[in-house]
Amino acid sequence: MKSTRILAIDLGGTKAAFAVLDAGGVQHFSSRLLLEGRSGTEVGELLVAETRDILHHMRQAHTPVSAIGIAVPGAVDNGYVWAPKIPGWEAYPLLNEIQNAANNLPVVIESDRTCYILGECWMGNARDCNDVIFLSVGTGIGAGILVNGKVLKGIRDIGGAIGWMVMPAPEAGENREPVRLEEFASGSGIPLLASVITKTQHDTATAPKYLSAEQLITAYDTDPLARAVIDQCIIWWGMTIANLTSIFNPEKIIVGGGVFGPATRFIPQIKKEAEKWAQPLSSRLYHLEASKTGQLAGVYGAARAALDLVSSQNKGKNVQ
Amino acid sequence: MKSTRILAIDLGGTKAAFAVLDAGGVQHFSSRLLLEGRSGTEVGELLVAETRDILHHMRQAHTPVSAIGIAVPGAVDNGYVWAPKIPGWEAYPLLNEIQNAANNLPVVIESDRTCYILGECWMGNARDCNDVIFLSVGTGIGAGILVNGKVLKGIRDIGGAIGWMVMPAPEAGENREPVRLEEFASGSGIPLLASVITKTQHDTATAPKYLSAEQLITAYDTDPLARAVIDQCIIWWGMTIANLTSIFNPEKIIVGGGVFGPATRFIPQIKKEAEKWAQPLSSRLYHLEASKTGQLAGVYGAARAALDLVSSQNKGKNVQ
Numbered sequence: 001m002k003s004t005r006i007l008a009i010d011l012g013g014t015k016a017a018f019a020v021l022d023a024g025g026v027q028h029f030s031s032r033l034l035l036e037g038r039s040g041t042e043v044g045e046l047l048v049a050e051t052r053d054i055l056h057h058m059r060q061a062h063t064p065v066s067a068i069g070i071a072v073p074g075a076v077d078n079g080y081v082w083a084p085k086i087p088g089w090e091a092y093p094l095l096n097e098i099q100n101a102a103n104n105l106p107v108v109i110e111s112d113r114t115c116y117i118l119g120e121c122w123m124g125n126a127r128d129c130n131d132v133i134f135l136s137v138g139t140g141i142g143a144g145i146l147v148n149g150k151v152l153k154g155i156r157d158i159g160g161a162i163g164w165m166v167m168p169a170p171e172a173g174e175n176r177e178p179v180r181l182e183e184f185a186s187g188s189g190i191p192l193l194a195s196v197i198t199k200t201q202h203d204t205a206t207a208p209k210y211l212s213a214e215q216l217i218t219a220y221d222t223d224p225l226a227r228a229v230i231d232q233c234i235i236w237w238g239m240t241i242a243n244l245t246s247i248f249n250p251e252k253i254i255v256g257g258g259v260f261g262p263a264t265r266f267i268p269q270i271k272k273e274a275e276k277w278a279q280p281l282s283s284r285l286y287h288l289e290a291s292k293t294g295q296l297a298g299v300y301g302a303a304r305a306a307l308d309l310v311s312s313q314n315k316g317k318n319v320q
Numbered sequence: 321m322k323s324t325r326i327l328a329i330d331l332g333g334t335k336a337a338f339a340v341l342d343a344g345g346v347q348h349f350s351s352r353l354l355l356e357g358r359s360g361t362e363v364g365e366l367l368v369a370e371t372r373d374i375l376h377h378m379r380q381a382h383t384p385v386s387a388i389g390i391a392v393p394g395a396v397d398n399g400y401v402w403a404p405k406i407p408g409w410e411a412y413p414l415l416n417e418i419q420n421a422a423n424n425l426p427v428v429i430e431s432d433r434t435c436y437i438l439g440e441c442w443m444g445n446a447r448d449c450n451d452v453i454f455l456s457v458g459t460g461i462g463a464g465i466l467v468n469g470k471v472l473k474g475i476r477d478i479g480g481a482i483g484w485m486v487m488p489a490p491e492a493g494e495n496r497e498p499v500r501l502e503e504f505a506s507g508s509g510i511p512l513l514a515s516v517i518t519k520t521q522h523d524t525a526t527a528p529k530y531l532s533a534e535q536l537i538t539a540y541d542t543d544p545l546a547r548a549v550i551d552q553c554i555i556w557w558g559m560t561i562a563n564l565t566s567i568f569n570p571e572k573i574i575v576g577g578g579v580f581g582p583a584t585r586f587i588p589q590i591k592k593e594a595e596k597w598a599q600p601l602s603s604r605l606y607h608l609e610a611s612k613t614g615q616l617a618g619v620y621g622a623a624r625a626a627l628d629l630v631s632s633q634n635k636g637k638n639v640q
Contacts, residue, residue: 154569161599164566178488246484249474279481
C-alpha cells in the first residue's frame with residue numbers, strides 16, 4: 001500500500017488544486033490551475049487535460065496512479081455534479097469524463113464539505129472522532145458533518161448547507177430583518193457588512209474601503225469599523241457553533257476555510273459567544289479547534305474517499 | 321414473534337404512559353400514571369411498582385413480557401438517566417432498578433427524542449426513511465433525527481436539543497435581543513409570548529388571559545392577540561424547519577408533540593415560512609407532515625428499541 005498513488009483534485013469556484021498522495025497521506029506531486037472565468041465544458045476540459053498529464057507523468061515515473069478522488073463545490077448525484085459557483089454545472093457529467101480520461105481507473109467524486117471532514121479525520125484534528133463537524137468559512141459557508149462515524153449527506157448530497165442558517169439582524173444598523181449566515185459572515189459577505197455598517201455608523205467620506213475579509217481581519221486592532229464588522233461576525237459564528245453544538249452534541253467542531261486562517265485568533269471569543277447559546281451540557285463537552293489540514297483539507301478528503309473506494313472494491317473481490 | 325410481548329414506558333415530566341405491545345405494534349394493554357410532584361426515588365418506585373404489576377398480570381394471562389423499553393425526557397448514559405424536568409434525576413440508576421424489578425429481562429432506555437423518531441419510523445409517517453426528523457413541540461422542543469438510517473445521539477445522548485436554537489427577536493415588542501426557540505415557541509413559552517405581546521401592543525386591562533398554548537391556538541381566528549402570538553410562532557417554527565432542512569437535506573420533517581395536534585392546521589403556513597429561508601434545492605425535496613403516531617410516538621419508539629435489543633441479542637446467540 002506504500003506504493004499506492006492517489007490523484008486528488010480539489011475543485012473550487014475559481015481554481016483547482018491537484019495532488020498525488022500515497023496511502024500514508026504523503027504528497028508526491030502538486031499543481032494548481034486557475035479557472036480564469038471558464039464555464040461548463042471548458043472547466044471539464046481543463047480538469048481532463050491536467051488529469052491526463054499527471055497520470056502520464058506518474059506512469060513514466062513507474063508510480064502509476066491507482067485511483068482518483070475529486071472534491072467539488074456543490075453536490076454529486078450519481079456522478080453528475082451540481083456546482084452553483086461554476087456556470088453551466090447544473091448536472092455536469094464529471095465522473096464519466098474523468099473515467100474516460102483515466103482508462104476507467106476507479107474515480108470517486110464527493111462534495112467539498114464531505115471531503116473537508118474526511119480529510120480532517122484522516123490527517124488533521126478529527127482523528128478517531130465519530131461525531132465531529134468541519135465548519136468551513138470561505139467565500140461561502142458550509143459544514144462537513146460526521147454522525148455515528150458516517151458523513152451526513154442527506155437525500156441528495158446537499159446536507160451541511162449551513163450558510164443558509166437564519167441569524168438575527170446585525171446589532172448595528174436600522175435593519176431588523178433576520179439574515180442568512182452566509183450573507184454577511186462569509187468571505188464574500190464580510191466586506192458587504194463593512195459597507196452596511198459604514199453607511200449607518202461611520203462617516204462614509206473618510207471610512208476606509210475594504211475589499212476582502214482578510215483586510216478587515218488584519219485591521220481589527222487599529223480600525224473601529226473593522227472591529228465592529230468582525231465583532232458582529234464573531235457573534236454570528238458563535239451562534240452558529242452553538243446551534244451545531246445543541247443539534248449534534250459533537251466531540252469537536254473544527255473551523256477551517258479561507259477565513260480561518262486569519263480569523264483563527266478569534267476562536268476564544270467565538271467559543272465564549274457560543275457558550276451563551278448552546279445547550280449547556282453539550283457546550284461543556286465539545287472542543288473548538290482550528291483545522292490542522294488547512295487549505296489541504298479538500299485534497300486530503302478527496303484522496304481518502306478514493307482510498308476508501310479502492311479498499312471497498314478489493315473487499316468485494318475477496319468476497320466473490 | 322406474534323406472541324412476543326414488549327412493555328413500553330413513556331416517562332414525561334408530569335406523567336408516565338405504560339403499554340404492552342406485540343411485535344406487530346398492536347397494543348394489548350395500556351395505563352397511565354401522573355407523577356403528581358414526585359421526585360427522585362419516588363418516581364423510580366412508581367415506575368417499578370407499575371412495572372411489577374404489569375409483568376405479573378401478563379404472566380397470569382400466559383403472555384409474559386419478554387423485554388422492556390423506556391423513553392425518558394432527557395438523556396441516558398450507561399443506564400443512568402439525566403432528566404432535567406424530574407427533580408433529583410441527574411444520574412438516576414433507572415436501568416438497574418427496572419432490571420431488578422423484572423428479573424433481569426432485557427431492558428433498554430432511550431431519550432424521548434430517540435423514541436419519537438424510532439416510533440414514527442416503525443408505525444407512523446417515517447417508514448422506510450433513512451434521513452428524517454421528528455420535530456417535537458410540547459412543553460419543551462426537541463428533535464429525534466435519523467441520519468443514514470441511524471439515530472443522531474451525539475457523544476452523550478444530548479443531540480437533537482434544538483430548543484436551544486438561536487432565533488431572531490419577536491417582531492412585535494421593544495426587545496431586539498435574539499431568543500432561544502424554546503423560550504417562546506414551545507407549549508410553556510407560548511403563553512409567555514402572549515403576555516410579552518400584551519404588554520407592548522394591547523391594552524393589558526382588557527386583554528384576555530391565556531394559560532395554555534392550546535387556548536391561544538383555539539382563539540387564533542377570533543382574537544387578534546392570539547393571532548399575533550401564533551403568527552410569530554409560525555415564523556420561528558418555519559425558520560427552525562428551514563435550518564433543519566439546510567443542515568440535513570432530509571426526506572421528511574414530521575411535526576408532533578403536545579402542540580401539534582392542535583397546531584397541525586398551520587403546517588401549510590409553516591412550510592411557506594420555511595421556504596423563505598431553507599436551501600432551495602433541499603426545500604423542494606423534503607415533505608413536512610404531521611406525526612401519525614401522535615401521543616403514542618414515545619411508546620412505539622420505546623417498544624421498537626426493546627424489539628431491536630432482543631433481536632440483536634438473538635443474533636449474538638446465533639453467532640456463538
